[in-house]
Amino acid sequence: MEDMKYEDVNGDSKESRLKYHDGSERTVLVTDIEIPYPEGRLIVSSTDQNGVMTHVNKSFVEMSGFTKEELIGQPHCILRHPDMPPAAFKDLWDKVQAGERWQGYVKNLRKDGAYYWVYATVIANIRDGKVKGYTSVRRKPSRKKIQECIELYPTLF
Numbered sequence: 001m002e003d004m005k006y007e008d009v010n011g012d013s014k015e016s017r018l019k020y021h022d023g024s025e026r027t028v029l030v031t032d033i034e035i036p037y038p039e040g041r042l043i044v045s046s047t048d049q050n051g052v053m054t055h056v057n058k059s060f061v062e063m064s065g066f067t068k069e070e071l072i073g074q075p076h077c078i079l080r081h082p083d084m085p086p087a088a089f090k091d092l093w094d095k096v097q098a099g100e101r102w103q104g105y106v107k108n109l110r111k112d113g114a115y116y117w118v119y120a121t122v123i124a125n126i127r128d129g130k131v132k133g134y135t136s137v138r139r140k141p142s143r144k145k146i147q148e149c150i151e152l153y154p155t156l157f
């Protein structure tokens with residue numbers, strides 16, 4: 001994944017260096033701008049077994065700020081926000097790889113440096129008894145839950 005570019009970012013941003021689970025690193029640019037989750041929409045994506053995106057719906061494209069072409073074939077961690085504790089994603093992968101459903105609140109980073117909160121449900125796609133990939137369906141989170149996460153997540157680093 002490439003570093004984020006200043007020309008893609010809207011507003012004043014802070015640089016942050018992210019280390020991913022595979023050891024790779026990337027510089028991201030984050031602003032304080034929150035994009036509210038759109039009413040009545042589901043944001044959906046599917047990945048292969050490694051978390052590389054294979055499908056994204058229109059709401060996903062609109063909210064992430066990337067084009068569909070920029071997303072397909074990229075790892076899902078392209079949306080990772082530095083405020084998200086790695087423990088949350090460890091829990092996600094432990095659950096879905098064990099065939100269990102994972103639900104949680106995620107702060108996602110957009111291409112333009114802004115962020116949006118989602119309530120995600122992630123499941124394994126199983127065909128012929130084998131895990132073929134994963135799907136995440138996201139709904140609008142309540143403001144109360146977002147506030148709880150804003151307080152809790154910094155303590156999980």
Ligand SMILES: Cc1cc2nc3c(=O)[nH]c(=O)nc-3n(C[C@H](O)[C@H](O)[C@H](O)COP(=O)(O)O)c2cc1C
Pocket residue numbers: 019020021022045046047051075076077078079080081084086089092106108122134135136
């Ligand atoms: C179906 C699916 C959807 C995911 N959605 C997101 C997401 O919206 N935002 C995100 O930061 N990580 C998401 N992840 C987790 C990433 O794959 C990754 O674990 C996370 O961004 C942390 O990066 P790292 O594991 O490389 O450290 C998703 C994973 C799966 C399997």
